[in-house]
Amino acid sequence: MIIAVDGPAASGKGTIARALARHYGLPHLDTGLLYRAVGLNLLRWGGDPDSEFAAVRACDFAQIDFDDPELKSETVGGLASRISVYSLVRETLLSRQQEFARQTGGAVLDGRDIGTVIAPEAEAKLFVTASPEARATRRHAELVRMGKAVHYDDVLLDIRARDERDMGRSTAPLLQAADADLLDTSDMTIDAAVQRAIALVEARLQRSA
Numbered sequence: 001m002i003i004a005v006d007g008p009a010a011s012g013k014g015t016i017a018r019a020l021a022r023h024y025g026l027p028h029l030d031t032g033l034l035y036r037a038v039g040l041n042l043l044r045w046g047g048d049p050d051s052e053f054a055a056v057r058a059c060d061f062a063q064i065d066f067d068d069p070e071l072k073s074e075t076v077g078g079l080a081s082r083i084s085v086y087s088l089v090r091e092t093l094l095s096r097q098q099e100f101a102r103q104t105g106g107a108v109l110d111g112r113d114i115g116t117v118i119a120p121e122a123e124a125k126l127f128v129t130a131s132p133e134a135r136a137t138r139r140h141a142e143l144v145r146m147g148k149a150v151h152y153d154d155v156l157l158d159i160r161a162r163d164e165r166d167m168g169r170s171t172a173p174l175l176q177a178a179d180a181d182l183l184d185t186s187d188m189t190i191d192a193a194v195q196r197a198i199a200l201v202e203a204r205l206q207r208s209a
Contacts, residue, residue: 001024001026001105001106001123001124001205002101002102002106002107002108002109002119002121002122002123002124003017003020003021003024003026003106003107003108003109003122003123003124003125003126003201004109004110004114004115004118004119004122004124004125004126004177004180005017005020005108005109005110005111005114005125005126005128005197006110006111006112006113006114006115006116006125006126006127006128006174006176006177006180007110007112007126007127007128007129007174008112008129008130008135008159008162008163008166008174009077009081009135009139009159009162009163009166010130010135010136010138010139010142010159011128011129011130011135011185012128012130012138012185012190012193013110013126013128014030014032014110015190015193015194016110016126016128016183016185016193016194016197017030017108017109017110018108019194019197019198020108020194020197020198020201021107021108023198024108024201026105026106026107026108027100027103027107027108028107028108028109028110029097029100029101029107029108029109029110030110030111031093031097031109031110031111031112031114031118032080032110032111032112033066033071034061034093034096034097035080035081035083035084035089035093036071036072036076036077036079036080037061037064037066037071038055038058038059038079038080038083038089038093039058039076039077039078039079039080039082039083040064040068040070040071040076040079041058041059041060041063041064042054042055042058042079042083043075043076043079045058049079049082049083050082052086052088052089055083055086055088055089056086056088056089056092058083059089059092059093069146072146074143074148074150074155074158077162078158078162081161081162081165081166082165084112084165084166084169085165085169085170085171086171087170087171090113090171090172094117094118097109097111097114097118098118098119101114101118101119101122102119106123112166112172112174113172113173113174115127115176115177115179115180116172116175116177117172120177123204123205123208124181124200124201124204124205125177125179125180125181125204126180126181126183126197126200126201127176127177127180127181127182127183128183128185128193128197129182129183129184129185130184130185130186131186132156132159132160132163133156134185134186134187135159136152136155136156136159137152139155139159140152140155143155181200181203181204183196183197183200
């Protein structure tokens with residue numbers, strides 16, 4: 001069984017995807033980490049994020065530790081959003097994501113184009129979203145817990161800029177798949193959002209059966 005979880009930044013899709021993976025005993029892939037790894041390589045190598053050629057060259061994960069906390073930094077996240085618009089970068093990372101999705105037994109993947117591009121055949125698809133303000137509040141609190149000196153207004157501007165880039169890119173833009181269930185977490189606790197996600201997946205599986 002493949003479960004696709006898509007949505008914008010800080011919507012809660014990663015938390016929900018990890019919970020679904022635990023619930024169903026499936027491996028999980030945060031596909032955004034792949035793009036963040038490319039961004040981190042560019043940062044460390046002094047590469048130009050405005051160069052598609054440089055971004056493709058940075059799709060080398062030999063020296064990347066996916067537990068590196070720097071992958072979660074706002075700087076790397078911004079770079080990941082910028083290089084994700086490049087079609088050659090997306091093509092380079094496509095097979096890695098599809099192999100993970102199609103492994104024996106299935107998997108849970110979260111990102112921005114899982115249900116539309118990576119695994120359109122997924123048995124269950126969720127599009128997890130929330131208002132920009134709610135997402136900025138969450139991201140700001142997360143960064144403060146990490147000891148980062150950030151302002152809410154700056155985080156909100158960044159969230160909106162990422163949304164614009166993600167939804168406006170010509171290759172694999174962020175959008176809800178026609179057969180995906182919408183889950184708006186704006187006014188939901190984490191536990192409530194997870195339980196709703198499980199209920200939506202169960203309903204989808206029952207309809208398929």
